[in-house]
Amino acid sequence: MKKLLVLSLFFFGALAAAQEKGPAKPAAGHDFLKQFSGHWDCDVEMVLEPGKPAIKSKSKMV
Numbered sequence: 001m002k003k004l005l006v007l008s009l010f011f012f013g014a015l016a017a018a019q020e021k022g023p024a025k026p027a028a029g030h031d032f033l034k035q036f037s038g039h040w041d042c043d044v045e046m047v048l049e050p051g052k053p054a055i056k057s058k059s060k061m062v
Contacts, residue, residue: 038062 040061045054 009029042057042061044057044059047054051056
C-alpha cells in the first residue's frame with residue numbers, strides 16, 4: 001500500500017511539473033516523420049499457407 005501511495009505522489013508530482021513547463025517542443029525526428037503524415041490507401045495480399053489462395057485486404061489510414 002505504501003508503494004502505491006509513493007508511486008501516485010510521484011506520478012502526480014511529475015504531471016504537475018510537466019504542466020508548468022508547457023507543451024513539449026518538437027524534436028529533430030519530427031521533421032522526418034512529417035513526410036509520412038496524410039491519407040494512405042493500402043492494398044495488402046497475404047499468403048498464409050503454401051498452396052492456399054492469398055487473402056486480400058484494402059484499408060485507409062489518415
